[in-house]
Amino acid sequence: MASGVTGLLLRSGCFPLLAVEFLRAYLSRRGYRGTAINNKEPRVNDRIRVPKVRLVGPGGEQVGVVKTEDALRVAVEANLDLVEVAPNSNPPVAKLMDYGKYKYESAQKERAARRNRSNAQLKSIRIGMKIDQNDYNTKKSQAERFLNGGDKVKFDLRFRGREQSRPQLGVELLNGLAEDLAEVSTVESAPRAEGRNMSMVLAPIRKKTEAKSDQRRRREAERETRRQQGAERAKRQQENARANAEARSQQ
Template sequence: MNEPRVNERIRVPKVRLVGPAGEQVGVVRVEDALRLAQEANLDLVEVAPNSEPPVAKLMDYGKYKYEAAMKARDARRNQVNTQLKEIRLRLKIDTHDYETKKGHAERFLNGGDKVKVMIQFRGREQSRPEMGVKLLQRMAEDLAELGTVESHPRQDGRNMVMVIAPVKKKSEAKSDQRRRREAEREARRAQKSE
């Protein structure tokens, strides 16, 4: 992040001056603006160098830098990373095993993560890719209310891969989980008090 020019580093003849409370002072010479800044015990900071004339504001530069750093830190903290979770299936999968894998995929999608569903082909199974497509389409249909197909089934060597993206964003999913937990806690407290 390139820092704005401050005080004597501002090398233009005139600036459009903005006061500490955001009020417009007008176009003044830089020397006059610096004098006003010194009288108010503030800094003259160039906030819009590309406008004509450049816009400068009277402010406490140290406080401004600190607040900008805190905003950036909060933005990094609140940023959520979506992960790509992988589920591996075989072409000849039992119904109970399929339901278990589908349950894992549902949990991942509810958590706001993408799911990569992979079918591994062995031996003669490789000559029947249409069966793999059929199984992946069945999985996509079963998970349709939780996610949408981001990349359709495609052959990748001995594997067939499909990616399903969640309908909810990760941040929405996290807040929903928090709300559900709070509701469960309240219900338990209500039962204990009875």
Template sequence: MSTEPRINDRIRVPEVRLVGPKGEQVGIVRVEDALRLAAENDLDLVEVAPMARPPVAKLMDYGKFKYEAAQKVRDARKNQSNTVTKEMKLRLKIDAHDYETKKGHVVRFLKAGDKVKITIMFRGREQSRPELGMQLLQRLAEDVAEFGFVEAAPKQDGRNMLMVLGPTKKKTEAKVDQQSDRERRMAERAQKQQEEKAAEAELRAQHTTVAAKKKRGPADNMDPDIDL
């Protein structure tokens, strides 16, 4: 069954509630008169509310309308980003440096709008101390609370303990923030380069002045009216 609206002579009703091309309300008119107005203005008569009584029809350029609608759909698909689930594995006896490194990766993933599945792998007798794994996961969740939240609470899964962190910002918002950060860094870099060029130009000017003074001969300071 077609979802396309009826247009022009496919509209089989005696009268319509007509809307002008700029959204102005024309009123209830015979469909023949509406078709005549459409032809006079080189537009189409498009039925936009077929279930109304009488149906609502609008004067528009239907080809242009369809093109713009399709363009909006393409743009929406282009801007749509699916959330990706990253994974980070930890050991129960992780040292401070390794913990900070992996926490940094988790923060980077969350800032990019991705979920992160944290896995603690237990070895040997460590399996009898699940509370230590719980403490480590809770510590990590608190450390990255600015960027993510606990979406799936820690749970034991065989020799592993799992927790899922969700980003506080959506993927699209994260992309906007990343673009803003890139633009800010580029602006700062350009400003720094301009300042460096200005400093170099000033330094060259100072060297030129000093060099010019050094080139003066002994007669440069003598009175030109004195006969030698």
């Protein structure tokens, strides 16, 4: 891909002012106009007004410092967008990408992250220092069920009487539970004393079933992206044809 981008740049030659303005008009009609300076979104296509940029290809390859109008021409010929990814660099860094696809995938990831945060709950399990083996196994199985369901588990250990003078025994008990549940969880909050109580929080480890669900969602998102890209490509071709006709009429 690097050679393809570089080849387009080598063929670009000198850009007359009319051609530059034509490119900016074409790219602005694509709908990805960038944003105001105080917005978090990057400047895109015709909103990039610096004379030169350090161009990065769509695969991450370093092309080098080029004139912005040359980079815009490459974006048009490759049916991609020119996105300013590092505006504070000298010169600013701009990358060739499909900005619509990038925004769509970013929104999908953010929605998935919010959904996971909202669905997760903190389940509390109380135990005592004088817990027998049967009760220990019951509490462990209960915690394992919660963790496999995607919830966090907080173990609350209460000291009674003289037990409070030997907190290390409580640490050993909670650490033992963490070791027994290591296949399905990680320690989010280590054993910590809270007055007459001691607590520990375990977080679930992602399961294979969750990974498969994520893969299925990604495939569905990719299909939707391809469908949108096809519609956008057809629209671009129509706009390109109109822009070419306008440019010819002005000559």
